Amino acid sequence: MSQKDKTYKGKPIEGLDENPEILAGSSKGNPFTVPDGYFDRLPVMINERLKEKKENHFYRIVELMKFKWRLALVAAGFVTVVLVSLLWISNYSNDALPDISDISISDILQDNPDFFNSLEESDIINIIFANLEDEQNFINDLGFSDITDDELIEYLSNDDIETDELLYNL
Amino acid sequence: MTEVSDKKILELFRDEGSRHYGFNLLVRKYQRRIYMHIRRMVIIHDDADDLVQETFIKVWKNLSNFRNDSQLFTWIYRIATNEALSFLKQKRRKYMLLTFDLHHYDKLLTGNIQDDNYFTGDEVELKLQKSLLTLPEKQRLVFNMKYFDNMKYDEISEVTGTSVGALKASYHIAVKKIEKYLRLN
Numbered sequence: 001m002s003q004k005d006k007t008y009k010g011k012p013i014e015g016l017d018e019n020p021e022i023l024a025g026s027s028k029g030n031p032f033t034v035p036d037g038y039f040d041r042l043p044v045m046i047n048e049r050l051k052e053k054k055e056n057h058f059y060r061i062v063e064l065m066k067f068k069w070r071l072a073l074v075a076a077g078f079v080t081v082v083l084v085s086l087l088w089i090s091n092y093s094n095d096a097l098p099d100i101s102d103i104s105i106s107d108i109l110q111d112n113p114d115f116f117n118s119l120e121e122s123d124i125i126n127i128i129f130a131n132l133e134d135e136q137n138f139i140n141d142l143g144f145s146d147i148t149d150d151e152l153i154e155y156l157s158n159d160d161i162e163t164d165e166l167l168y169n170l
Numbered sequence: 171m172t173e174v175s176d177k178k179i180l181e182l183f184r185d186e187g188s189r190h191y192g193f194n195l196l197v198r199k200y201q202r203r204i205y206m207h208i209r210r211m212v213i214i215h216d217d218a219d220d221l222v223q224e225t226f227i228k229v230w231k232n233l234s235n236f237r238n239d240s241q242l243f244t245w246i247y248r249i250a251t252n253e254a255l256s257f258l259k260q261k262r263r264k265y266m267l268l269t270f271d272l273h274h275y276d277k278l279l280t281g282n283i284q285d286d287n288y289f290t291g292d293e294v295e296l297k298l299q300k301s302l303l304t305l306p307e308k309q310r311l312v313f314n315m316k317y318f319d320n321m322k323y324d325e326i327s328e329v330t331g332t333s334v335g336a337l338k339a340s341y342h343i344a345v346k347k348i349e350k351y352l353r354l355n
Contacts, residue, residue: 029291029295030206030318031289031290031291031292031295031296031299032206032209032210032215032288032289032291033288033289033290034205034215034288035215035288038219039201039202039205042197042201042205042219042222042223043194043197043198043201045223046197046223046226046227047190047194049223049227050227050230053227
């Protein structure tokens with residue numbers, strides 16, 4: 001059976017001009033109806049929806065926790081990327097500096113002969129041997145393998161040898 | 171069956187053991203009034219059904235915070251009114267974006283009344299409802315509460331948060347517009 005209110009009396013709008021308040025007390029029809037038994041089912045539907053909302057609330061908390069974990073993972077990943085990038089930039093910067101060992105010493109000496117004029121011979125000897133990984137190989141390369149260290153030092157310390165002679169023979 | 175008082179319902183609700191029972195009594199007491207209040211605003215039964223359920227869910231969630239500053243039914247009315255107004259605002263915005271017509275949704279509702287299986291009014295009632303759909307929604311709201319729900323101005327004031335003077339003016343203007351519509355149609 002329809003839930004429609006059957007007490008509607010006709011035309012409640014009549015008399016509106018004269019006294020609108022008269023409408024408030026008059027019986028008004030309710031043209032809006034609902035499916036049969038709707039109001040019997042409504043409390044049950046509301047309770048079911050409440051249960052659904054509570055369950056959804058639980059799943060939302062679980063989802064939120066998952067989301068937090070995801071967020072933590074993303075943050076950790078981001079930090080890792082930043083750290084790796086910083087390390088790479090730091091290494092790149094070091095690599096970018098010219099390595100003195102890669103430059104031929106003779107090139108330097110030929111390009112800047114005046115600079116070495118101010119150096120003592122002992123300084124030059126120290127520089128040459130400081131940049132050599134293997135002193136003995138150097139000596140071999142020069143064909144001085146049969147010369148002892150002491151002889152060589154004595155020779156290099158000899159005041160009669162000109163610095164230029166020493167340098168250009170390298 | 172005698173109607174349970176609001177005081178009794180609130181007592182039952184505040185007790186953990188009888189909360190569901192108290193809430194069911196509240197729903198049964200107010201469901202028809204709230205449904206009709208919302209239905210007159212949104213017109214379509216399915217929309218009204220959804221909004222009534224949402225209204226009572228909000229009542230469930232917030233009833234423990236209810237203070238006796240206002241009557242329980244005006245408090246529930248306020249929730250229902252906000253639900254209905256928010257719904258209409260969303261629908262209007264959606265249809266306006268789709269059709270670039272500000273009043274498209276109201277036109278749609280007017281058409282829906284005629285075709286609605288759950289509208290059984292005669293020609294005069296149909297005309298009255300159509301005239302109501304030409305009103306701004308807050309005027310329509312005030313008219314519905316005053317005319318159909320027989321609410322007092324101070325009760326409507328509690329629901330809408332509008333002064334009694336403004337409500338009287340709003341109702342008067344609504345009546346004049348309805349008269350004009352009925353005269354012309």
